[in-house]
Amino acid sequence: MSDSTIPLETLVAWLRRFTELVTDQRAYLTELDSAIGDADHGANMSRGMNAVVEKLDGATAGAADELFKTVGMTLVTSVGGASGPLYGTFFLRMGMSAGAVDSFDGPALGSALRAGLEGVVARGKAETGDKTMYDAMAPALDAYDAAIAGGESIPDAAAAAFAAAETGRDATEPLVARKGRASYLGERSAGHLDPGATSTALLFQALAETVAEKRG
Ligand SMILES: [Mg+2]
Numbered sequence: 001m002s003d004s005t006i007p008l009e010t011l012v013a014w015l016r017r018f019t020e021l022v023t024d025q026r027a028y029l030t031e032l033d034s035a036i037g038d039a040d041h042g043a044n045m046s047r048g049m050n051a052v053v054e055k056l057d058g059a060t061a062g063a064a065d066e067l068f069k070t071v072g073m074t075l076v077t078s079v080g081g082a083s084g085p086l087y088g089t090f091f092l093r094m095g096m097s098a099g100a101v102d103s104f105d106g107p108a109l110g111s112a113l114r115a116g117l118e119g120v121v122a123r124g125k126a127e128t129g130d131k132t133m134y135d136a137m138a139p140a141l142d143a144y145d146a147a148i149a150g151g152e153s154i155p156d157a158a159a160a161a162f163a164a165a166e167t168g169r170d171a172t173e174p175l176v177a178r179k180g181r182a183s184y185l186g187e188r189s190a191g192h193l194d195p196g197a198t199s200t201a202l203l204f205q206a207l208a209e210t211v212a213e214k215r216g
Pocket of ligand 1 (some may be wrong): 037038039040041064081
């Protein structure tokens with residue numbers, strides 16, 4: 001397989017890998033959320049993504065719009081708090097943007113991911129430095145787009161996105177939260193990583209690992 005396109009099955013593998021990561025790191029994500037939130041982020045993400053995998057096990061995804069609609073609706077309906085609607089919206093918008101395709105080239109994957117980010121922004125109204133998932137996702141997509149524009153392969157662009165997501169995640173630690181439950185803590189929210197930015201870094205870790213494995 002060439003680096004220039006990835007089939008939909010690779011994105012299914014991405015979702016499965018993300019599920020493994022949030023499940024493996026469930027206790028850690030919950031520990032982060034117990035510092036500045038309501039201690040349910042690990043449980044929520046793990047439950048939601050395992051519900052997604054159950055749906056995927058029972059059906060073949062013909063096209064991206066269908067696949068990501070299923071993923072998004074499952075997260076919206078099975079996960080409480082902010083993370084279900086935000087991640088759900090991310091995947092719903094990805095699917096709407098991608099349409100009924102069964103493979104992606106580098107720019108198409110970037111466009112779908114960016115549509116997802118725009119959905120997160122529309123729903124959560126987060127901006128840079130608010131100490132949310134946006135702080136990991138926005139730099140990840142900027143790095144991805146820059147790599148693709150520079151002629152790099154999808155695996156290299158995904159690796160760049162993951163590195164940028166980790167940097168963005170780490171940058172949330174000193175921030176005072178301005179959105180979500182953590183913002184109620186004011187200055188006391190500083191000194192902790194944002195749980196949503198941390199799970200978002202796992203989303204890009206999963207993507208980077210999955211497309212690297214599938215590399216020709
Ligand atoms: Mg929470």
